[in-house]
Amino acid sequence: MVFFRSVSALSKLRSRLVQQSSLNSSVRWLQIQTSSDLDLHSQLKELIPEQQERLKKLKSEHGKVQLGNITVDMVLGGMRGMTGLLWETSLLDPEEGIRFRGLSIPECQKLLPAAKHAGEPLPEGLLWLLLTGKVPTKGQVDALSKELQSRAAVPDHVFKAIDALPVSAHPMTQLATGVLALQVQSEFQKAYDKGIPKSKYWEPTYEDSLSLIAQVPVVGAYVYRRIYKNGQIIPKDDSLDYGANFSHMLGFDSPEMHELMRLYVTIHSDHEGGNVSAHTGHLVASALSDPYLSFAAALNGLAGPLHGLANQEVLLWIKSVVDECGENMTKEQLKDYVWKTLKSGKVVPGFGHGVLRKTDPRYMCQREFALKHLPDDPLFQLVSKLYEVVPPILTELGKVKNPWPNVDAHSGVLLNHYGLTEARYYTVLFGVSRSIGICSQLIWDRALGLALERPKSVTMEWLENYCKKSA
Ligand SMILES: CC(C)(COP(=O)(O)OP(=O)(O)OC[C@H]1O[C@@H](n2cnc3c(N)ncnc32)[C@H](O)[C@@H]1OP(=O)(O)O)[C@@H](O)C(=O)NCCC(=O)NCCS
Secondary structure, three states: OOOOOOOOOOHHHHHHHHHHOOOHHHHHHOOEOOOOOOOHHHHHHHHHHHHHHHHHHHHHHHOOOOOOOOOHHHHHOOOOOOOOOOOOOEEEEOOOEEEEOOEEHHHHHHHOOEOOOOOOEOHHHHHHHHHHOOEOOHHHHHHHHHHHHHOOOOOHHHHHHHHOOOOOOOHHHHHHHHHHHHHHHOHHHHHHHOOOOHHHOHHHHHHHHHHHHHHHHHHHHHHHHHHHOOOOOOOOOOOOOHHHHHHHHHOOOOHHHHHHHHHHHHHHOOOOOOOHHHHHHHHHHHOOOOHHHHHHHHHHHHOOOOOOOHHHHHHHHHHHHHHHHOOOOOHHHHHHHHHHHHHOOOOOOOEOOOOOOOOOHHHHHHHHHHHHHOOOOHHHHHHHHHHHHHHHHHHHHOOOOOOOEOOHHHHHHHHHHOOOOOHHHHHHHHHHHHHHHHHHHHHHHHHOOOOOOOOOOOOHHHHHHHHHHHO
16 A cells, blocks of 8 residues: 555564465555654644645546446445445455455454453554554554543533433434534634634544544443433543443443453444445535534434444344243244244344445454353354354345344344343444544545535436436
8 A cells, every 4th residue: 555654674573464364465554653653643644745645646647537337226226336435444345344444353453452462452543543554553552542531521511411311312312412512612613713724624623533532432421321320420530441441431340341342442433434324424524514513413324223223123132032932942943033023024133234245254253252251141142043043044035135144243242241231222332433433534534635525316207218318
């Protein structure tokens, strides 16, 4: 990738890592930092001009290159397979799954700094990677942790705005309300009102984005404690990293839950640009709405059952299986239950995907976590049975393009194991994680001066006439 300048040091480590990777040609990403610079902002400041030049060159030299044909099916089918967005922080391959700045999930687990030896990656490290394209050092990650802590104070009016909602409001409604209430502090909006030039848009976007990422776990934890723990709020603990502190504020302090939260936030952060939440954030921000407005909109998309809410649906569905068939159900009973779900016109939550065509690597790493930490958990064993039972049934249906499990099929049983049993809350965890990916890209959107989104829409009549003419 031209993105990175070559680095000569640490070549031993590099060649070891290259050997570990089975991805020969795609190891171009691997650039280990030699810089001792701990400041993310100044790193970005250095990177942005070269990326602006790169985009300019791409436009001027290749602007007219065709990327494929748009069919009527694509227009009617939710724009599947239509390349139409620039999204720098991650790329999804249908067979292989997500890569964050070129790194697969197992590679992130190996390369990103962890809280302990061979532990799960720290989400701050992923944030650094998404923003700079470089694997950070532990020192850089610690500095970023501190910076996020220093930005984490949430103004009181945000809690009051949430308190104005009934406690029975869905946790995602409460989270999105809180994020929208955070907007009054937007540095981007203030700077825009003062007439900031376009070339500087990225700076207040960076300020808003880091503050939002820092504050959203506090808001998320407030929602949880308000709904499920009689409003007994647990203050943040500045000695903890981002994932562990979030877990702590929710009320879960076991070392395993801290590890799970680090992994959870890391793998849910970003999934390229076309999914509903990422695309919504990007679209809204393209109108120069600030990161708070854009991310609140993204959360509303994440709250839909075909997207982020599926993690809630999965645990509720799994519990309904146990209620009907008991914990020690046979595979035959399980098959019958899956068919019953399908015949009642519902989807099997946690299976299928708009882009992926194999088991989601985000599912696999959660499965590995479960095999390591909770192999005997009865619900984990049920999830494993579903992995065997559901794909052949969905294949038999004949219309499902991807019968394999996605990220949401697994997360609930892990959280449930450590005591976070309230399934209705699960999408909030997903939302907190997504702030990292969506805001990272928003900073680059402004740094690269990406355009207002305005695709063309047509009517059925227009399509009918067009097809008649071209027949
Ligand atoms: C994720 C999802 C929305 C992708 O939708 P998609 O891109 O339209 O998927 P497909 O092209 O494979 O869909 C073709 C058909 O199979 C159905 N299908 C797909 N996944 C299914 C599932 N898990 N259970 C039952 N039917 C499913 C679709 O509903 C569609 O049916 P239709 O033609 O009658 O409308 C879909 O797989 C789904 O609803 N999964 C369950 C919800 C879920 O887990 N969401 C989280 C995604 S990360």
